[in-house]
Amino acid sequence: xxxxxxxxxAGFLGQKLAREILQRGTLAGPDGLPQPVGHITLFDTxxxxxxxxxxxxxxxxxxxxxATVQRLIGRETHSVFHLAAxxxxxxxxxxxxxxxxxxxxxxxxxxxxxxxxTHAPRLVFTSxxxxxxxxxxxxxTDDTPQRPTTSYGTQKVxxxxxxxxxxxxxxxxxxxxxxxxxxxxxxxxxRAASTWASSIIREPLSxxxxxxxxxxxxxxxxxxxxxxVDALIRMHDLPAAELGPDRTLLLSGIRVTAGEMAAAVARNxxxxxxxxxxxxxxxxIQKIVDGWPGxxxxxxxxxxxxxxxxxxxxxxxxxxxxxxxxxxxxxxAE
Ligand SMILES: NC(=O)c1ccc[n+]([C@@H]2O[C@H](COP(=O)([O-])OP(=O)(O)OC[C@H]3O[C@@H](n4cnc5c(N)ncnc54)[C@H](O)[C@@H]3O)[C@@H](O)[C@H]2O)c1
Numbered sequence: 001x002x003x004x005x006x007x008x009x010a011g012f013l014g015q016k017l018a019r020e021i022l023q024r025g026t027l028a029g030p031d032g033l034p035q036p037v038g039h040i041t042l043f044d045t046x047x048x049x050x051x052x053x054x055x056x057x058x059x060x061x062x063x064x065x066x067a068t069v070q071r072l073i074g075r076e077t078h079s080v081f082h083l084a085a086x087x088x089x090x091x092x093x094x095x096x097x098x099x100x101x102x103x104x105x106x107x108x109x110x111x112x113x114x115x116x117x118t119h120a121p122r123l124v125f126t127s128x129x130x131x132x133x134x135x136x137x138x139x140x141t142d143d144t145p146q147r148p149t150t151s152y153g154t155q156k157v158x159x160x161x162x163x164x165x166x167x168x169x170x171x172x173x174x175x176x177x178x179x180x181x182x183x184x185x186x187x188x189x190x191r192a193a194s195t196w197a198s199s200i201i202r203e204p205l206s207x208x209x210x211x212x213x214x215x216x217x218x219x220x221x222x223x224x225x226x227x228x229v230d231a232l233i234r235m236h237d238l239p240a241a242e243l244g245p246d247r248t249l250l251l252s253g254i255r256v257t258a259g260e261m262a263a264a265v266a267r268n269x270x271x272x273x274x275x276x277x278x279x280x281x282x283x284x285i286q287k288i289v290d291g292w293p294g295x296x297x298x299x300x301x302x303x304x305x306x307x308x309x310x311x312x313x314x315x316x317x318x319x320x321x322x323x324x325x326x327x328x329x330x331x332x333a334e
Contacts, residue, residue, distance in 0.1 A: 001038025002027055003076050007063055007109065008083030009042025010049065012185050013126070013228060017081060018042060019051055020229045027079060028237035030119055043072055044084065063105030073112035079122045081232060082109045088130055090191045091152040102155035110162055114171035124236045125163050125176040127156040127248060129221060129296055140221070140293040142250055142300050149291065160248045167240075167247050175235045175243060180221035180253025180296050182228050184319035186327050193288045194220065200258060201316055204265050204275040206328050213282035216259030219294030223253045223308060224315045226322070231306050242304060252308040255295035256315075264312040268320065 004021065008014045018040055021027065029035035040056045042048040048058045061068040063084045073080060084105055085091075091098025106125065113121050132140055133149030148154045156178075163174035185198040196212050197220050203210035231251055243249070256264075262277050298306070309315050 002029055002035050002078040003039045003041070004037055004079045004081070005041045005043060005073055005077055006081045006083060007043045007072075007105075008085060009058070010044035010046045011083060012187070013182065013225065013232070014042065014044070014081070014083045015048065015050070016225050016229050017083070017232055018048075018056065020233065022051060022053065022055065024233070027233065028122070030078060030122075032239055034237075041072065063108060064100035066104075066108045066111065069105070069108035069112045070115065073109065073116070073121070075116050075118055077113075077116065077121050078119075079236060080109060080113065080124070081236070082106065082123060082125045085126070086152075087190060087192045088128075088150060088152040089193050091155065092150055093191075095151060098151045098155060102152065103158055106155075106159040106162060110166045110172060110174075114166065120170055120173050122236055123163070123172045123174040124232055125159055125174065126232075127160050127176045127178045128153065129178055129180050129250075129253070129293060131157045131160070131178060132293060133291060136291075136293050138293070139255070139295045139297050140250070141296075142298050144293075163247050164245065168245065173240055174247050175238065176248040177231055177235050178248060178250045178296075179228060180223050180251060182225055183222050183315060184323070185225075186319075186323040187330075193285055194292075196285070197222065197258070197261065200261055200277050201265055201319060202327060204277060205269060205272060205316075205320065205324055206331055207273055207275050208331065209275040209278060211278050211280045212258055212262075213280060213285040214258055214289050215281065215286065216262070216279065217257050218286070218289050219255045219257045220289070221253030221293055221296045222256050222312070222315060223251060224318045226318050227251075227307060227309055234304075234306060238304065249301055249304065249306070250296055250298040251301055251306060252298050253296045254309055254311070256312045260312055264316045268313060268316045
């Protein structure tokens with residue numbers, strides 16, 4: 001039976017990942033063959049809301065504290081999904097907290113894995129397309145160089161390199177996924193500069209107005225949480241030989257403009273009374289968004305069997321099916 005740790009387990013992707021692993025019931029074990037998942041530990045600074053089942057334990061603590069992470073990950077740990085992070089504008093606003101969580105925290109996870117002398121656990125790390133910056137092509141590909149222009153992006157590139165090096169040394173069987181913007185994110189807006197992309201879909205469908213700080217023609221490289229969670233599990237289960245020494249994989253994200261998001265809401269709203277999108281330009285956010293790639297396309301991910309969404313409609317429909325009811329209920333409870 002496998003023991004799995006998910007850091008950032010109370011967050012958006014950590015919660016969805018835990019539920020999907022429970023649903024599937026197995027992950028690749030140390031020998032690469034599917035084995036039942038016996039236990040999942042959700043680690044976060046805040047208590048995870050669920051899943052409330054005996055196979056799941058919630059542990060609160062700070063990934064920036066080495067001793068805490070040594071207690072979290074031990075000889076009984078087979079797999080770690082390392083998702084804990086302070087997101088882009090949070091890491092930009094607080095330099096020290098960003099480095100402590102996003103860089104020191106990753107090093108602590110790797111060191112705790114290295115201390116397991118009996119085996120090298122599988123580790124999946126969530127990187128970001130914030131590793132790219134400067135003059136970018138309209139579509140970022142496997143060949144685009146990493147030149148981050150934020151602390152968050154720098155911390156993510158550093159994490160990718162550490163994963164390669166600890167894997168090369170045989171201390172961990174590490175893998176990293178470079179994620180585009182994952183949407184639609186349920187709940188409330190967060191501190192990410194991309195938060196509007198989820199807001200202008202989630203809020204109107206919940207009957208609430210939303211502000212969009214960028215022009216309608218502003219593109220975003222998007223991927224649904226469904227495809228992302230599937231990719232996290234696929235990346236975990238992939239034989240290491242298929243990755244080779246470069247353990248980081250870019251995921252393909254489709255190009256969708258803010259205007260196309262708004263149109264997809266109108267097409268998919270059904271009988272719902274929707275909120276309005278207010279176009280309220282914010283020069284600072286527009287500048288950040290203008291520096292991002294409009295799409296990502298990875299031939300390597302294609303060849304390894306990773307998939308991307310067919311259209312923005314598919315992404316909106318997945319949100320309606322998976323999250324809209326609970327989104328509306330939590331709004332009504334406020
Ligand atoms: N969602 C996206 O669009 C996106 C895009 C690119 C990369 N990523 C990466 O994917 C991962 C998960 O993203 P998410 O959208 O679920 O983010 P999230 O903010 O919902 O979840 C991250 C979790 O990390 C926790 N955390 C923060 N500091 C911590 C600390 N010091 N110790 C322990 N836990 C801490 C937070 O409490 C939060 O629950 C992150 O690493 C993020 O950088 C996400």
